Amino acid sequence: MIHNDDLNDPLGENHVGTNAQTPLRSNAFDITDDEKISLIKKDVENILNTLGLDLTDDSLKGTPNRVAKMFVKEIFGGLHPNKKPSSSTFENKYKYGEMLVEKNITVYSTCEHHLLPIVGRAHVAYISNGTVVGLSKMNRIVDYFAKRPQVQERLTIQIVQELQRVLNTDDVACVIDAKHLCVNSRGIRDIESSTVTAEFGGKFKEDKVRREFLDYIKLDTTF
Numbered sequence: 676m677i678h679n680d681d682l683n684d685p686l687g688e689n690h691v692g693t694n695a696q697t698p699l700r701s702n703a704f705d706i707t708d709d710e711k712i713s714l715i716k717k718d719v720e721n722i723l724n725t726l727g728l729d730l731t732d733d734s735l736k737g738t739p740n741r742v743a744k745m746f747v748k749e750i751f752g753g754l755h756p757n758k759k760p761s762s763s764t765f766e767n768k769y770k771y772g773e774m775l776v777e778k779n780i781t782v783y784s785t786c787e788h789h790l791l792p793i794v795g796r797a798h799v800a801y802i803s804n805g806t807v808v809g810l811s812k813m814n815r816i817v818d819y820f821a822k823r824p825q826v827q828e829r830l831t832i833q834i835v836q837e838l839q840r841v842l843n844t845d846d847v848a849c850v851i852d853a854k855h856l857c858v859n860s861r862g863i864r865d866i867e868s869s870t871v872t873a874e875f876g877g878k879f880k881e882d883k884v885r886r887e888f889l890d891y892i893k894l895d896t897t898f
């Protein structure tokens with residue numbers, strides 16, 4: 676017999692991504708950001724009230740509105756398609772066939788199973804077909820997809836797919852090494868563990884090319 680909780684939460688503590696697309700409803704943007712903030716504000720008030728907190732206390736008074744704004748404008752701001760970084764690229768024929776690596780891009784995301792932070796670093800590489808992007812563009816693409824409720828596997832794939840589209844090449848790779856506070860601070864409380872995910876497109880599927888990329892980032896999975 677399956678317990679009711681299992682039907683509502685078939686994933687349980689399993690941090691497995693199921694789809695490369697963020698599961699957004701088609702009517703996700705029918706209401707404005709301001710309307711979302713006022714709805715979420717009431718929801719946060721309700722959570723804190725239910726927990727028994729006194730919301731007339733000076734320290735707590737502003738929390739519901741502050742959290743609602745932070746959800747909509749900041750940590751989940753990357754759900755909105757109009758926040759996607761513009762995909763301006765430029766031609767640089769001298770870079771043809773060259774591997775470009777941007778390493779140690781800071782990742783701040785949020786685990787969609789517990790709504791707790793994911794903190795880590797992304798390392799991104801591509802082999803130019805003559806089209807290049809500014810390095811800060813890679814940071815902005817990582818940040819855009821990180822600012823969603825996420826699973827790390829999906830974040831890794833979304834970064835690769837967006838860069839493949841922008842650069843018009845399959846030859847894109849991304850490795851993310853991150854700590855999940857839902858694992859580090861609660862549950863089994865494993866402070867040291869981190870999770871590494873990787874997506875290798877096009878030529879990065881070849882051993883030699885993949886090895887070159889991993890040598891550049893000198894990923895040490897033992898720390």
Ligand SMILES: [Zn+2]
Pocket residue numbers: 690786787788789790791855857858
């Ligand atoms: Zn989690």
